[in-house]
Amino acid sequence: xxxxxxxxxxxxxxxxxxxxxxxxxxxxxxxxxxxxxxxxxxxxxxxxxxxxxxxxxxxxxxxxxxxxxxxxxxxxxxxxxxxxxxxxxxxxxxxxxxxxxxxxxxxxxxxxxxxxxxxxxxxxxxxxxxxxxxxxxxxxxxxxxxxxxxxxxxxxxxxxxxxxxxxxxxxxxxxxxxxxxxxx
Amino acid sequence: xxxxxxxxxxxxxxxxxxxxxxxxxxxxxxxxxxxxxxxxxxxxxxxxxxxxxxxxxxxxxxxxxxxxxxxxxxxxxxxxxxxxxxxxxxxxxxxxxxxxxxxxxxxxxxxxxxxxxxxxxxxxxxxxxxxxxxxxxxxxxxxxxxxxxxxxxxxxxxxxxxxxxxxxxxxxxxxxxxxxxxxxxxxxxxxxxxxxxxxxxxxxxxxxxxxxxxxxxxxxxxxxxxxxxxxxxxxxxxxxxxxxxxxxxxxxxxxxxxxxxxxxxxxxxxxxxxxxxxxxxxxxxxxxxxxxxxxxxxxxxxxxxxxxxxxxxxxxxxxxxxxxxxxxxxxxxxxxxxxxxxxxxxxxxxxxxxxxxxxxxxxxxxxxxxxxxxxxxxxxxxxxxxxxxxxxxxxxxxxxxxxxxxxxxxxxxxxxxxxxxxxxxxxxxxxxxxxxxxxxxxxxxxxxxxxxxxxxxxxxxxxxxxxxxxxxxxxxxxxxxxxxxxxxxxxxxxxxxxxxxxxxxxxxxxxxxxxxxxxxxxx
Numbered sequence: 001x002x003x004x005x006x007x008x009x010x011x012x013x014x015x016x017x018x019x020x021x022x023x024x025x026x027x028x029x030x031x032x033x034x035x036x037x038x039x040x041x042x043x044x045x046x047x048x049x050x051x052x053x054x055x056x057x058x059x060x061x062x063x064x065x066x067x068x069x070x071x072x073x074x075x076x077x078x079x080x081x082x083x084x085x086x087x088x089x090x091x092x093x094x095x096x097x098x099x100x101x102x103x104x105x106x107x108x109x110x111x112x113x114x115x116x117x118x119x120x121x122x123x124x125x126x127x128x129x130x131x132x133x134x135x136x137x138x139x140x141x142x143x144x145x146x147x148x149x150x151x152x153x154x155x156x157x158x159x160x161x162x163x164x165x166x167x168x169x170x171x172x173x174x175x176x177x178x179x180x181x182x183x184x
Numbered sequence: 185x186x187x188x189x190x191x192x193x194x195x196x197x198x199x200x201x202x203x204x205x206x207x208x209x210x211x212x213x214x215x216x217x218x219x220x221x222x223x224x225x226x227x228x229x230x231x232x233x234x235x236x237x238x239x240x241x242x243x244x245x246x247x248x249x250x251x252x253x254x255x256x257x258x259x260x261x262x263x264x265x266x267x268x269x270x271x272x273x274x275x276x277x278x279x280x281x282x283x284x285x286x287x288x289x290x291x292x293x294x295x296x297x298x299x300x301x302x303x304x305x306x307x308x309x310x311x312x313x314x315x316x317x318x319x320x321x322x323x324x325x326x327x328x329x330x331x332x333x334x335x336x337x338x339x340x341x342x343x344x345x346x347x348x349x350x351x352x353x354x355x356x357x358x359x360x361x362x363x364x365x366x367x368x369x370x371x372x373x374x375x376x377x378x379x380x381x382x383x384x385x386x387x388x389x390x391x392x393x394x395x396x397x398x399x400x401x402x403x404x405x406x407x408x409x410x411x412x413x414x415x416x417x418x419x420x421x422x423x424x425x426x427x428x429x430x431x432x433x434x435x436x437x438x439x440x441x442x443x444x445x446x447x448x449x450x451x452x453x454x455x456x457x458x459x460x461x462x463x464x465x466x467x468x469x470x471x472x473x474x475x476x477x478x479x480x481x482x483x484x485x486x487x488x489x490x491x492x493x494x495x496x497x498x499x500x501x502x503x504x505x506x507x508x509x510x511x512x513x514x515x516x517x518x519x520x521x522x523x524x525x526x527x528x529x530x531x532x533x534x535x536x537x538x539x540x541x542x543x544x545x546x547x548x549x550x551x552x553x554x555x556x557x558x559x560x561x562x563x564x565x566x567x568x569x570x571x572x573x574x575x576x577x578x579x580x581x582x583x584x585x586x587x588x589x590x591x592x593x594x595x596x597x598x599x600x601x602x603x604x605x606x607x608x609x610x611x612x613x614x615x616x617x618x619x620x621x622x623x624x625x626x627x628x629x630x631x632x633x634x635x636x637x638x639x640x641x642x643x644x645x646x647x648x649x650x651x652x653x654x655x656x657x658x659x660x661x662x663x664x665x666x667x668x669x670x671x672x673x674x675x676x677x678x679x680x681x682x683x684x685x686x687x688x689x690x691x692x693x694x695x696x697x698x699x700x701x702x703x704x705x706x707x
Contacts, residue, residue: 064550158562
């Protein structure tokens with residue numbers, strides 16, 4: 001049976017993302033300040049979502065759709081697509097920035113710290129549950145379920161091969177190659 | 185040579201819609217030498233334009249004009265402005281259909297007689313029997329090249345099918361196979377054989393799957409009797425002082441309004457747009473909408489009892505490889521009220537790619553419960569459950585009280601409540617679907633709620649008696665003899681089968697009737 005290699009393949013795009021993030025982190029360390037307020041490069045690249053909101057939203061999106069095998073880069077790409085929409089839509093930009101503030105407020109109420117600083121996933125999930133009925137939550141959840149899972153890089157990690165017509169379909173590429181069903 | 189007819193040519197038949205009903209009717213009439221103008225609201229995308237990408241394809245071919253929903257069905261909550269997942273393009277929903285081509289069973293044409301009085305349902309027998317339909321089913325299967333008929337071999341089973349079949353066998357089911365599919369298993373009718381591409385819902389890139397887009401429509405055009413006008417959104421059907429329809433108003437891509445005169449009008453815009461058009465065509469003579477003296481236009485909306493079961497295994501399946509609807513178990517489509525419901529259901533393999541799986545597996549879900557299912561995506565097998573739902577007068581298409589489209593016409597609202605029979609059937613089907621997969625070692629099964637409706641039926645239903653429905657046994661309006669309905673909205677009841685084969689068979693039959701009546705100067 002033809003199965004897929006799901007290991008990370010280092011391509012230019014991933015490399016740039018990873019290195020940019022590493023450099024930001026390295027800069028923070030070499031400057032002698034290790035601080036959760038340091039702003040990573042990807043968050044600064046956003047135009048409508050403010051850097052502090054971006055950091056909160058990144059953790060929120062990871063908690064909405066947690067895949068331990070996926071690095072932050074995939075979630076950052078998903079967030080960037082929403083930022084692009086917010087750049088053209090002031091109402092959305094306001095909803096996201098204010099929503100992140102409200103999420104931090106809900107986190108402080110339940111756990112005494114901002115959302116991203118809560119250590120245990122189950123505690124953050126409890127905070128998300130407390131805002132589950134807000135339009136902000138619905139917007140982020142609905143947009144991110146599309147943007148996260150619409151990335152070919154994510155498909156490969158989940159074992160989905162995407163477009164097939166240009167490869168001649170699967171007629172010679174394993175449409176019927178299951179080897180553990182003996183009796184069909 | 186492709187025909188071009190004048191706007192004031194009042195000898196043409198105007199067909200509204202180019203899908204299974206409208207596309208087939210257009211070609212059948214053209215083959216008989218009858219002049220046809222087919223007005224299609226969508227664009228003409230050809231095979232080379234289709235994309236193997238779920239969201240890109242969705243925005244390319246779907247009917248995305250705004251609609252609203254109401255009622256207790258879950259689609260109203262998950263997809264409030266997308267009650268139906270159908271196509272707006274030349275070829276209509278035959279561009280994205282899966283290809284399943286099943287005949288209705290004899291008793292399904294006699295739903296009221298067979299099932300008896302069902303409280304809260306508006307059941308009625310069809311004014312047509314299986315015996316009357318059989319010659320037309322034969323013609324439809326031959327036209328479409330349906331596997332398992334006319335000596336055409338069935339398709340080979342893919343991985344998703346093999347899991348389903350192994351489970352079916354363990355449970356003792358008797359009738360399971362790779363289906364009666366209008367997808368070429370061998371080259372036929374100038375089209376090649378299935379390359380097991382997957383992406384059947386996104387438009388077949390090899391043309392192996394039958395679609396009016398590249399079968400009926402070019403064949404009709406080649407006669408010189410058919411003109412297809414894409415980007416033609418019909419707004420209103422007009423009539424003369426005697427109450428016969430005589431013209432159709434439509435808007436082109438620039439928004440300019442045209443009036444095409446007509447001898448006969450056939451409506452085939454699918455079960456939301458067709459009744460909407462009749463309601464929007466109200467006049468002094470027909471104050472409740474065209475052909476609506478019964479009050480049944482827009483009522484009895486059916487969408488099939490649906491649901492899906494996705495199962496995860498400890499070993500890989502890669503269900504997305506190959507034909508999307510790759511096999512079927514038919515045993516549960518029988519009539520057997522001992523199960524706690526009337527009517528039956530089919531179990532048919534289905535797969536979604538990662539983007540659609542994320543959107544549809546459990547709409548609104550989040551957290552590890554959800555994401556862990558997607559982590560097992562390549563270990564999943566899947567089936568769709570499709571069964572007969574009950575027609576109800578209150579399940580209906582109405583004109584929105586305040587919201588208008590860009591032409592100033594009220595948009596449609598779709599109201600739907602599951603009948604208790606639908607719910608009992610779905611519960612049973614989920615249980616049997618899980619059992620199929622459990623029998624081959626599933627480690628987890630998920631019961632996925634209905635997707636936006638792909639089988640939209642019943643809103644201009646056939647009836648023997650004019651007070652019970654909108655059209656007669658030929659799809660001819662009871663109230664207006666040169667007005668026809670040619671799509672699934674004429675279904676009296678839904679059956680358990682995918683509806684396209686029956687729509688095509690009815691269109692072939694209707695073309696014979698229209699030609700006969702034109703010859704006799706009756707219309």
